[in-house]
Amino acid sequence: MIDGIVAGLASGTAYAILAVCVVVLFRLTGVLNFAQAALGAFGAYLCYALAGAHLPLWLAALAGLAAAGIIAGLVGWVLARWFSTPTTTERIVVSVVFLIVLLAAGFRLFGDTPRVMPSLLPEGVLTIGGVRVSLTTVVALGLAVAVAVGVSLLLRHTHVGVRLQAMSERPMTVQLLRVNTRALSIGAWAGTGVLSALALLLVAPARNQTFESMSFLVIPALAAALLGGFSNIWVAAGSGLAIGAIEGAAARIDGLANYRGALPFVLIVIALIWMRRRRVWDDAR
Amino acid sequence: MTSKTQRSAAAVALTILAAGMLAGCATDTPGATDGGDAAPIVIGAVSSITGPAPFPEVPGAAQAVFDRVNAEGGINGRQIKLVSVDDGADPAQAAQAARRLVQEDGVVAMVGSASLVECSANAAFYEKSDVVSIMGTGVEPSCFTAKNIAPVNNGTVPGYASLLYFASETLGHDKVCPVILNSAGLTDPYLEVIEKWEQDTGSTAPHIDTSVVLGDDPTPAILAVRDAGCNAVVFNANEPVAVAFMNTVKQQGLLGSADWLTLTSAYSESAFDALAAQGTLGMYANSEFLPFMSDDAALDGWRETLTAANVPRTSLSIGGYVSAEILVEVLRSIDGEITNETVLAAFRALDEIENPLMGMPFTFGDAPSHNPNRASRMVQATENGWQTVGDWVIVP
Numbered sequence: 001m002i003d004g005i006v007a008g009l010a011s012g013t014a015y016a017i018l019a020v021c022v023v024v025l026f027r028l029t030g031v032l033n034f035a036q037a038a039l040g041a042f043g044a045y046l047c048y049a050l051a052g053a054h055l056p057l058w059l060a061a062l063a064g065l066a067a068a069g070i071i072a073g074l075v076g077w078v079l080a081r082w083f084s085t086p087t088t089t090e091r092i093v094v095s096v097v098f099l100i101v102l103l104a105a106g107f108r109l110f111g112d113t114p115r116v117m118p119s120l121l122p123e124g125v126l127t128i129g130g131v132r133v134s135l136t137t138v139v140a141l142g143l144a145v146a147v148a149v150g151v152s153l154l155l156r157h158t159h160v161g162v163r164l165q166a167m168s169e170r171p172m173t174v175q176l177l178r179v180n181t182r183a184l185s186i187g188a189w190a191g192t193g194v195l196s197a198l199a200l201l202l203v204a205p206a207r208n209q210t211f212e213s214m215s216f217l218v219i220p221a222l223a224a225a226l227l228g229g230f231s232n233i234w235v236a237a238g239s240g241l242a243i244g245a246i247e248g249a250a251a252r253i254d255g256l257a258n259y260r261g262a263l264p265f266v267l268i269v270i271a272l273i274w275m276r277r278r279r280v281w282d283d284a285r
Numbered sequence: 286m287t288s289k290t291q292r293s294a295a296a297v298a299l300t301i302l303a304a305g306m307l308a309g310c311a312t313d314t315p316g317a318t319d320g321g322d323a324a325p326i327v328i329g330a331v332s333s334i335t336g337p338a339p340f341p342e343v344p345g346a347a348q349a350v351f352d353r354v355n356a357e358g359g360i361n362g363r364q365i366k367l368v369s370v371d372d373g374a375d376p377a378q379a380a381q382a383a384r385r386l387v388q389e390d391g392v393v394a395m396v397g398s399a400s401l402v403e404c405s406a407n408a409a410f411y412e413k414s415d416v417v418s419i420m421g422t423g424v425e426p427s428c429f430t431a432k433n434i435a436p437v438n439n440g441t442v443p444g445y446a447s448l449l450y451f452a453s454e455t456l457g458h459d460k461v462c463p464v465i466l467n468s469a470g471l472t473d474p475y476l477e478v479i480e481k482w483e484q485d486t487g488s489t490a491p492h493i494d495t496s497v498v499l500g501d502d503p504t505p506a507i508l509a510v511r512d513a514g515c516n517a518v519v520f521n522a523n524e525p526v527a528v529a530f531m532n533t534v535k536q537q538g539l540l541g542s543a544d545w546l547t548l549t550s551a552y553s554e555s556a557f558d559a560l561a562a563q564g565t566l567g568m569y570a571n572s573e574f575l576p577f578m579s580d581d582a583a584l585d586g587w588r589e590t591l592t593a594a595n596v597p598r599t600s601l602s603i604g605g606y607v608s609a610e611i612l613v614e615v616l617r618s619i620d621g622e623i624t625n626e627t628v629l630a631a632f633r634a635l636d637e638i639e640n641p642l643m644g645m646p647f648t649f650g651d652a653p654s655h656n657p658n659r660a661s662r663m664v665q666a667t668e669n670g671w672q673t674v675g676d677w678v679i680v681p
């Protein structure tokens with residue numbers, strides 16, 4: 001049971017970082033980015049493709065991170081340029097189109113043959129509860145916490161943070177105050193793009209996934225973000241870890257093992273109903 | 286007003302861009318009807334040449350065999366013409382392609398097809414039209430249950446069974462643990478062959494794991510087989526998943542405590558490179574034909590034919606090659622007119638055809654379903670590359 005939980009936490013770190021990115025972007029731009037994981041996967045895969053072409057790993061990693069940031073920034077620019085006050089439908093359409101384009105492009109570029117995925121960090125293994133956990137997983141966990149702390153501080157205590165929050169809540173007012181919202185929102189897109197690529201670069205070597213399976217890590221991440229009401233970074237990060245842990249623990253219980261993929265979602269539905277029990281649904285939205 | 290128009294224009298542009306990327310570039314080989322003194326014998330193939338798992342080299346290898354046969358004078362002076370059509374892994378395209386080949390091009394048989402969707406789309410049509418299909422690579426279960434379709438590859442479930450027999454009988458392990466990585470609706474056939482293997486060999490699996498979905502983190506399954514004390518683990522991974530699975534095995538420090546065996550798609554150069562880079566050599570895989578990376582002299586003909594035609598030499602390409610060779614042999618045995626009916630009758634009357642690249646003779650006969658190749662040769666990833674281990678393992 002304990003070993004199952006620890007094993008699950010390793011996947012949970014990826015869900016947590018992605019959930020934090022999803023929440024941050026949603027809070028700042030109002031866009032629910034379905035392509036958050038695909039974007040990170042694109043950066044990570046680009047890094048492995050370049051490393052496979054004998055580029056030094058650090059350079060390949062930088063190129064991968066930069067590519068994820070630039071692509072995300074471009075989407076931010078498209079949104080700011082053509083959809084300056086987007087409706088909910090438009091935001092969702094842009095997000096879905098972005099996911100489809102990335103999935104198609106990623107599959108064309110990277111295929112699904114196995115790749116050599118060198119680790120950014122030296123190999124190291126810790127044994128916790130009878131499970132060996134790689135050093136990268138621990139670092140990824142640290143990154144998830146650091147991102148959550150960093151973003152909370154940034155939003156609450158800096159000038160840029162306040163402007164960013166204002167931009168999402170009262171975009172017209174902020175524009176009238178002549179704040180450059182376009183640069184801010186492009187920055188938010190690029191920043192979360194780089195972070196998700198970094199997260200997947202840390203998680204990928206332990207899993208060696210395909211581009212497609214990496215891209216769909218966004219589903220548990222979205223579930224975690226939902227638990228945080230798409231606004232609470234801490235709840236989102238914690239929920240990401242919890243979803244991983246529940247999946248891991250269920251795998252070690254006979255009778256539950258076959259349903260473990262669905263189990264976190266059943267619990268999420270229960271949790272949401274409980275959390276919103278005093279509210280009228282329309283009101284809560 | 287302008288901003289709204291602009292906005293819709295942008296949305297439309299984005300959608301078109303996305304659709305364009307998805308649409309791919311399906312290409313068909315047009316079926317020309319050139320006459321001549323002796324009209325060519327027209328053969329068809331429906332394959333997934335574009336799509337999520339493309340197999341262009343399988344019909345390519347069949348074409349290479351026909352090129353060679355044609356250069357040697359053809360079948361009693363008649364050339365063979367292969368019309369290879371792409372189904373783009375779309376059942377509707379596959380159904381359309383088969384109808385066009387049979388009804389318009391007048392193919393006398395299908396050979397060297399390799400498709401993700403063709404069997405379920407076309408099995409009934411082939412039976413109704415009296416057309417035989419000797420597939421290079423059959424993927425779906427329905428390829429192995431049709432009256433007129435005979436794939437020359439094993440298929441995943443018989444391939445999996447061969448690994449179980451190899452682990453218990455050849456390697457002599459008493460604690461063989463099957464791990465089935467789930468994908469929709471495909472678990473039960475595995476459980477059936479596991480039960481049959483237990484009865485045949487008197488083995489009892491200490492643990493059968495079905496807790497992980499194909500593509501998910503396999504750590505829970507690996508911890509479970511560790512706790513069950515397994516000394517051989519047979520898992521049904523595809524190429525990238527096999528590499529990820531072995532990485533987790535290594536991370537849990539279990540590489541040396543058991544033998545790890547998986548399906549034939551892991552038998553590739555790219556998988557070997559990834560296994561070697563992450564330090565997880567030692568894994569076994571089954572090869573459904575004579576292992577294509579070995580230097581066995583029986584592979585010379587295949588190697589020369591494919592090199593001459595500039596077709597990539599992969600394990601799957603042997604399927605296209607073998608199916609075409611079998612068809613050529615059957616065509617040569619036919620006296621008189623060659624039509625789809627006479628070709629089908631010749632296959633029905635066929636006793637058996639030996640091919641050195643297959644571990645058991647090809648048979649067809651009057652059986653209601655066909656799985657003529659249930660033999661695998663095992664390969665192991667070693668420091669010297671993939672090495673063949675032991676003799677053919679034939680699943681009873």
